[in-house]
Amino acid sequence: MSGSEGGMKNKLFLGIDLGTSHTAVMSNRGKKFLLKSVVGYPRDVIGLKLLGRPYVVGDEAFEMRSYLELRYPLQDGVLSELSDRDLQVARHLLTHVIQQAAPQEGDEINAVIGVPARASGANKSLLLKMAHEVVNTALVVSEPFMVAYGLDKLVNALIIDIGAGTTDICALKGTVPAPEDQVTLTKAGNYVDERLHNALIERHPELQINTNVACSVKEMFSFVGPVTAPAIAEFRAGGKPVQCDVTEPVRVACESLMPEIIESIEGLLRTFQPEYQSTVLKNIVIAGGGSRIRGIGTYIEEKLRAYGEAKVTCVGDPTFDGCRGALRLAEELPPQYWSQLGDVAGG
Ligand SMILES: Nc1ncnc2c1ncn2[C@@H]1O[C@H](COP(=O)(O)OP(=O)(O)O)[C@@H](O)[C@H]1O
Ligand SMILES: [Mg+2]
Incomplete structure (x- = not known):
């Protein structure tokens, strides 16, 4: 046209x-x-x-x-x-x-x-x-x-979008973000699925598990940080249903995303003027399907403790x-x- x-x-x-x-x-x-x-x-x-x-x-x-x-x-x-x-x-x-x-x-x-x-x-x-x-x-x-833009977080904020293929992190400084204000990590939802898939077949070789199964288990039980309730998932072995405790593998797989995210937050935080950094820390937003991981906000707040009081929120409608x-x-x-x-x- x-x-x-x-x-x-x-x-x-x-x-x-x-x-x-x-x-x-x-x-x-x-x-x-x-x-x-x-x-x-x-x-x-x-x-x-x-x-x-x-x-x-x-x-x-x-x-x-x-x-x-x-x-x-x-x-x-x-x-x-x-x-x-x-x-x-x-x-x-x-x-x-x-x-x-x-x-x-x-x-x-x-x-x-x-x-x-x-x-x-x-x-x-x-x-x-x-x-x-x-x-x-x-x-x-x-x-x-x-x-x-949709959330009116255009200045002194950090957005972390955890999707399937990539995690995108962006520093908002009141202008259109420049390339150096943004980081793309290739560890995101698909990576968690793979990690969980491998962990589950290693622990339970008798179970019939593929990455789709691992992905559903993740979406049902995903969490980081302290365990609040055990995650018991149903699988099939030899055609029959069996139940398994997947709490630990789910936690480990979800937490595998966190170190690079924290590191990128720290890196971008330093690019703000020092007088704004404490405001930015209280203005961190997580978006995308990965924002549904339970406990993710608190987990990141704790990890950033050394920098001062952080406030991390998750978007209301990740979709x-x-x-x-x-x-x-x-x-x-x-x-x-x-x-x-x-x-x-x-x-
Ligand atoms: N409850 C959940 N816990 C953890 N991850 C989830 C949950 N729900 C969806 N996801 C994951 O979020 C990812 C999709 O997020 P989305 O923002 O739609 O991705 P993209 O923008 O890359 O298409 C998938 O890896 C999906 O498994
Ligand atoms: Mg997306």
Whole structure:
């Protein structure tokens, strides 16, 4: 599509959180949805016949995975490899997202898209170029910045977004965050799943466990710090249900994320002027699916004790707070200013 043509058109604003595992979307017309960030392609002509179309996007693709080849375009939170194939997968995903947002004939579509904090320049510009094929104006911002915008935490704050593929940490200093204000760690939810999976098969070789099982166990029992209640999970061994105490492996797996997070917080804290540091410590927010880990706020507060009194809160709606912030940004700041905020295509 070509750029905007003035005030003649109706404007559709979209906030899009392009996550590794899920994409969350909100529009200024009240659309709100979540889908798996996956596209499925038929493996052969039989699959094509069964499917009746060249590809299928999101949860539907996941359900039909037995006869589809699944591709996750945002594997590590950025367009994984820069092959044409991957870009094509991302294009299919984004096209589907825009269709689901139900634009009307002649709408001018303005989208703010959140990507991991330090997505490389090359990836970002490819993503933008592709986005510009399906919307009029696209702005790519870092995921934690869009969370911060939505929560009005734009100055003297730290946002930690724990997703599936990456943990993104961002220091807010009252300006658009510079690259040195952001850290991306590759240890996040998927890493916890792997750690837990390995620990469980080592302890209980008789159990039938794969990473999906490990992930559900994590999501049900995740915690860090002191044990408040034992975690008893149900598994299958030889086809029969068995119960196991998974308290310790779950704690160890979840806590494996913490050292790098604490270290990054300490590193970013030092980049604030000394007179602001105690305010920043009381203004730490955790977002993303990982913010659901029980005890995570208190755990981080304790670890930061040496720096003074810290206050760590978790967002109210880890699923939609990111795209809600992106939508708010899209609506509040006219597209002609977007180029001040990040990389823009169109507008
Ligand atoms: N209750 C929970 N405890 C720990 N981790 C969770 C919980 N619920 C979801 N997660 C994890 O959060 C991650 C997904 O977070 P999300 O912010 O949606 O990721 P992304 O933005 O990378 O798509 C997954 O690894 C998922 O297993
Ligand atoms: Mg995310």
